Amino acid sequence: MTVDPDSARLVVSCPDRPGIVAAVAGFLFDTGANVTHSDQHSSDPEGGRFFLRMEFHLPGVAERLDELRTAFDDEVAAEFDMAWRIVSATAPKRMAILVSKYDHCLLDLLWRARRGELPCEVPVVISNHPDLRTDVENFGVPFFCVPVEQGGKPAAEAQMLALLRGHADVVVLARYMQILTGGFLDELGIPVINIHHSFLPAFAGANPYGRARERGVKIVGATAHYVTEELDAGPIIEQDIVRVSHRHDVDTLERLGADVERTVLARAVQLHLDDRVLVDGGTTVVF
């Protein structure tokens, strides 16, 4: 799909009150913009939060972003205590990927990015194992192996921060099997998306397919979520499932689940890159 070079999007969350849509739409009207798409949600009109995403067309918008941001902050955002951003629809985001040994989610993302299905660049792939170097370098993407030895997590995270700081707008954990510390996440300071191989909140943590088989489940699934210090507890972005039965052993559950993991992660990354996901405390609003 070709993207209008003169389009941008404005994303807002703030305490709910009357007048928000009017103020935002009026601001855009005054700049000469034409609103082409709008979504909004109120968590509770009495004391909740309001979420808004507007796409707009404005000739030369890519060169006017700083001007628009300054004006919006002065004229609208401060009055409504808004958390907000204005981004050009054509500016590709930089997606760094962390992976361990499973390749299916990683290769799916690299393939979709190369085809232009995902509006992003991939500046780097980092793994705690060397296995996937050739696969990644065959996509023309730099690969760094940062092993995490016993007791060596602080040094490894420092090395990863050095590789990521200033080079990524979002980090995706494509079956990265190390738990990231809160200090790392705070230092990194950009969104991190993980694909967990279960339908959370069921089977959080390690070995979800093995535990699911033990439980005799009739579906397995995958969950893409933002990463927080607490394991597999971050705001959910996207989920899906596939039916299974007593005839499926753990290897078959993993194989069936892998297709769901790839699809769910790709959908979640697409939603994030399109600025369609707004965090509402421990949950999300997805437009």
Ligand SMILES: Nc1nc2c(c(=O)[nH]1)N[C@@H](CN(C=O)c1ccc(C(=O)N[C@@H](CCC(=O)O)C(=O)O)cc1)CN2
């Ligand atoms: N701070 C967070 N870090 C990570 C999260 C998260 O939600 N918050 N998600 C995980 C991915 N994951 C499940 O999706 C997961 C990864 C690893 C483990 C685990 O128990 N790992 C052990 C062993 C690691 C190894 O031997 O390589 C460990 O780290 O001690 C559970 C769930 C990614 N990180």
